[in-house]
Amino acid sequence: MRVTVCFYSYFRDLTGCTATSEELPEGSTLDSLFQRLVARFPRLAEMQKATLMAVGVEYQNRSYVLREGDEVSLFPPVQGG
Amino acid sequence: MKRQLTITTEPIDEVALLAQRAMSSGMGAVVYFLGVVRGTEGTANISALEYEAFQRMAEHQINLLYDEMAKRWLVESVRLVHRVGLVKTGEPSLWIEVVGRHRGEAFAACQWLIDELKRVAPIWKTPVAGES
Numbered sequence: 217m218r219v220t221v222c223f224y225s226y227f228r229d230l231t232g233c234t235a236t237s238e239e240l241p242e243g244s245t246l247d248s249l250f251q252r253l254v255a256r257f258p259r260l261a262e263m264q265k266a267t268l269m270a271v272g273v274e275y276q277n278r279s280y281v282l283r284e285g286d287e288v289s290l291f292p293p294v295q296g297g
Numbered sequence: 298m299k300r301q302l303t304i305t306t307e308p309i310d311e312v313a314l315l316a317q318r319a320m321s322s323g324m325g326a327v328v329y330f331l332g333v334v335r336g337t338e339g340t341a342n343i344s345a346l347e348y349e350a351f352q353r354m355a356e357h358q359i360n361l362l363y364d365e366m367a368k369r370w371l372v373e374s375v376r377l378v379h380r381v382g383l384v385k386t387g388e389p390s391l392w393i394e395v396v397g398r399h400r401g402e403a404f405a406a407c408q409w410l411i412d413e414l415k416r417v418a419p420i421w422k423t424p425v426a427g428e429s
Contacts, residue, residue: 224351225421270419273357289351289419296348296355296379296420297332297391297411 217242217284221253224291227267230259240282246271247278249288266293298367299374302359304352306382309389314378320396324373326403330411332391334384336427344427348381348390351419355379358417362410370406372397377410379420386427 222235231253238252246269254261269276270289282288299319311331320327334346363375378392393410397403 222351224419225349226423268419270351270354273354275417289354291351291419292421294415294417294419295422296350296418297415 217244217282219249219282219284219286219288221249222287222289224289227260227263227290227292230263231257244282245278246276246280246282246288249282250278250290253290260290263292267291268293298363298372300360300363301374301376302356302363303378304350304355304381305378306380309378309380309392311389311392314376314392314394318394318396319374321373324396324398326397326400327394328397328400328403328407329392329394330407331389332411333389334386336386338424341424342427343386343424345383345385345425346390346422347383347425348379348420348422350379350381350421352381355418355420358419359414362413362417365413366406366410369409370397370402372402372406375406375410377414379414379418381420383425390422 218239220237223231228234268291271286374396376394380390384390395403395407
């Protein structure tokens with residue numbers, strides 16, 4: 217299955233892109249997606265513990281099981297206000 | 298609970314917002330908060346903050362906060378404006394107004410909303426260097 221991944225804030229600098237896509241086996245979790253992304257974009261590793269993840273417009277934890285077509289977003293801790 | 302939410306690159310117009318205030322006769326408290334960009338970030342002088350939002354998600358998350366707020370307090374209305382893009386030092390980046398029956402619930406609801414916004418709304422800011 218294929219999912220799209222968007223990066224926000226300085227994650228765009230860490231990855232050098234605003235978005236990408238990833239082909240994953242069925243049943244893959246957000247955590248397995250993140251590990252693949254770290255392999256492609258090694259600078260993401262330094263944010264391993266601070267990365268927030270969303271699918272669509274909802275926060276999800278790393279055990280979330282992905283589905284075909286999911287729109288995943290990765291970003292650092294938020295700082296509104 | 299009536300609700301308004303605006304995430305905009307336009308400057309926050311306090312006068313216009315105050316002129317648009319509506320409250321019923323049973324309401325006795327209006328609390329509003331204005332967040333302004335400071336001229337320093339840590340020890341460095343800055344000239345502005347550049348705000349970025351994942352707007353669709355920020356709107357959804359703030360609406361979830363409104364839902365929770367309506368369960369917790371008897372609030373008649375809430376309005377929130379968050380500016381994005383370049384916001385210069387001294388300019389407001391956030392405006393929130395809560396109308397309630399009494400000051401206690403209006404203060405509590407407004408404080409809670411600001412705290413939660415900072416925790417869950419996907420909005421980020423980058424300092425723009427100023428004169429040293």
